[in-house]
Amino acid sequence: xxxxxxxxxxxxxxxxxxxxxxxxxxxxxxxxxxxxxxxxxxxxxxxxxxxxxxxxxxxxxxxxxxxxxxxxxxxxxxxxxxxxxxxxxxxxxxxxxxxxxxxxxxxxxxxxxxxxxxxxxxxxxxxxxxxxxxxxxxxxxxxxxxxxxxxxxxxxxxxxxxxxxxxxxxxxxxxxxxxxxxxxxxxxxxxxxxxxxxxxxxxxxxxxxxxxxxxxxxxxxxxxxxxxxxxxxxxxxxxxxxxxxxxxxxxxxxxxxxxxxxxxxxxxxxxxxxxxxxxxxxxxxxxxxxxxxxxxxxxxxxxxxxxxxxxxxxxxxxxxxxxxxxxxxxxxxxxxxxxxxxxxxxxxxxxxxxxxxxxxxxxxxxxxxxxxxxxxxxxxxxxxxxxxxxxxxxxxxxxxxxxxxxxxxxxxxxxxxxxxxxxxxxxxxxxxxxxxxxxxxxxxxxxxxxxxx
Ligand SMILES: [Zn+2]
Numbered sequence: 001x002x003x004x005x006x007x008x009x010x011x012x013x014x015x016x017x018x019x020x021x022x023x024x025x026x027x028x029x030x031x032x033x034x035x036x037x038x039x040x041x042x043x044x045x046x047x048x049x050x051x052x053x054x055x056x057x058x059x060x061x062x063x064x065x066x067x068x069x070x071x072x073x074x075x076x077x078x079x080x081x082x083x084x085x086x087x088x089x090x091x092x093x094x095x096x097x098x099x100x101x102x103x104x105x106x107x108x109x110x111x112x113x114x115x116x117x118x119x120x121x122x123x124x125x126x127x128x129x130x131x132x133x134x135x136x137x138x139x140x141x142x143x144x145x146x147x148x149x150x151x152x153x154x155x156x157x158x159x160x161x162x163x164x165x166x167x168x169x170x171x172x173x174x175x176x177x178x179x180x181x182x183x184x185x186x187x188x189x190x191x192x193x194x195x196x197x198x199x200x201x202x203x204x205x206x207x208x209x210x211x212x213x214x215x216x217x218x219x220x221x222x223x224x225x226x227x228x229x230x231x232x233x234x235x236x237x238x239x240x241x242x243x244x245x246x247x248x249x250x251x252x253x254x255x256x257x258x259x260x261x262x263x264x265x266x267x268x269x270x271x272x273x274x275x276x277x278x279x280x281x282x283x284x285x286x287x288x289x290x291x292x293x294x295x296x297x298x299x300x301x302x303x304x305x306x307x308x309x310x311x312x313x314x315x316x317x318x319x320x321x322x323x324x325x326x327x328x329x330x331x332x333x334x335x336x337x338x339x340x341x342x343x344x345x346x347x348x349x350x351x352x353x354x355x356x357x358x359x360x361x362x363x364x365x366x367x368x369x370x371x372x373x374x375x376x377x378x379x380x381x382x383x384x385x386x387x388x389x390x391x392x393x394x395x396x397x398x399x400x401x402x403x404x405x406x407x408x409x410x411x412x413x414x415x416x417x418x419x420x421x422x423x424x425x426x427x428x429x430x431x432x433x434x435x436x437x438x439x440x441x442x443x444x445x446x447x448x449x450x451x452x453x
């Protein structure tokens with residue numbers, strides 16, 4: 001049996017336009033034909049015909065920076081400490097499903113607790129649960145003062161953290177080999193993290209020789225290598241070492257751009273975490289005074305760096321850094337594309353190309369997904385609207401009218417958010433310091449009445 005999909009407009013993932021009057025024919029989950037309806041093989045009696053003749057059809061979206069094990073956490077402690085690994089895996093399964101429901105047929109998860117994301121990947125692959133295709137890392141390798149080493153040294157990096165601290169090159173190489181054996185697709189290395197030096201910015205937790213050795217070993221073992229590098233030093237080390245994917249790259253300078261071009265590195269800016277922090281932070285958040293301005297400063301630097309890198313020819317792929325309370329899974333992924341258009345000078349077609357064809361290269365499926373072309377997996381998104389005219393339509397759940405994965409229509413669920421947030425397991429009781437002034441400012445209690453007098 002074949003499935004014929006009638007498309008009002010068809011955007012293949014390439015080019016500047018969508019074509020009208022097109023049909024996709026799917027056989028055994030893959031695209032057997034894509035082109036003008038008049039040229040399509042006629043449906044046979046046993047074939048199914050899906051009429052999306054009023055809709056915009058495009059490849060399923062790809063988000064290369066989605067942390068399904070983080071649990072949409074309110075705090076870093078909730079990510080690192082609370083909830084059993086078993087609970088995290090079940091929660092991650094639920095969140096992965098939400099991402100698929102939003103039209104994302106593939107994600108990469110660069111850093112998780114334990115083996116949560118590889119486990120969810122496997123459960124989806126064998127058909128136990130509905131979910132997106134997942135290209136998964138294990139915990140990110142980190143060093144002293146790198147990301148994840150934010151607790152006092154007498155605590156260290158907790159075993160359930162989404163990072164793992166390596167204290168020597170031997171430990172790093174051993175960890176890469178262990179993770180490879182355990183089935184990770186991506187080796188993730190956290191370069192800069194905590195330490196910032198005046199005049200230099202964020203300092204990497206590793207030196208160049210260490211980064212190069214880790215990347216060489218991970219590549220020898222056939223893994224994709226992604227790094228977290230906001231600062232200039234970490235981004236430069238990564239580019240010189242020839243990593244596949246630099247996440248953030250906010251501080252990328254000309255030397256880094258040159259090395260990225262020479263070694264074929266792509267960047268995945270993941271700006272949605274910044275834009276959401278800037279736009280959604282509230283005066284009632286105690287961090288409101290310092291956090292949004294800090295994020296705005298990073299965004300300004302990142303935008304300038306990415307525009308320069310892209311103009312020089314460095315590929316810019318797409319991820320949103322979903323998984324935090326400010327970027328819940330399934331909610332804001334497509335906001336990244338709006339940011340590409342509004343701030344980075346992408347045309348909508350270029351943004352769609354970035355989140356489909358260009359990003360597919362960093363999935364374990366490679367270029368067998370991300371494009372509507374003969375032989376590719378039939379991962380499709382059907383939109384009531386035209387993202388080439390208005391990229392924000394992809395953020396509207398009501399506009400996503402159907403999602404196909406390997407040619408099969410996904411049964412999308414009604415939105416569901418658990419009434420009890422998993423972060424409550426942290427025994428956290430208050431999110432603020434309830435000084436007399438703070439209570440009064442919020443209009444609470446008798447102090448407010450006094451203030452109003
Ligand atoms: Zn991340």
